[in-house]
Amino acid sequence: VIFLRFINPAIVSPYESGIVEEEPTPRIKRGLTLMCKIMQNIANHLLFSKEQHMVPFNEFLKNNFEL
Numbered sequence: 001v002i003f004l005r006f007i008n009p010a011i012v013s014p015y016e017s018g019i020v021e022e023e024p025t026p027r028i029k030r031g032l033t034l035m036c037k038i039m040q041n042i043a044n045h046l047l048f049s050k051e052q053h054m055v056p057f058n059e060f061l062k063n064n065f066e067l
Contacts, residue, residue: 003039003043008039011036011039014032038057038060041061
């Protein structure tokens with residue numbers, strides 16, 4: 001819940017959160033969004049299945065799930 005409500009929103013929109021002084025470029029915003037999706041899936045112990053472009057990260061997710 002902490003990732004979903006606090007950490008990920010701050011990472012996805014650092015300008016709006018007051019973390020950075022300049023608006024990130026669309027390419028950087030996209031990278032931050034993808035990073036947050038990966039972090040959220042690790043927190044929820046979920047693998048990617050619906051988003052085929054994210055499936056290659058499943059091995060990384062498995063390696064970072066807590067036992």
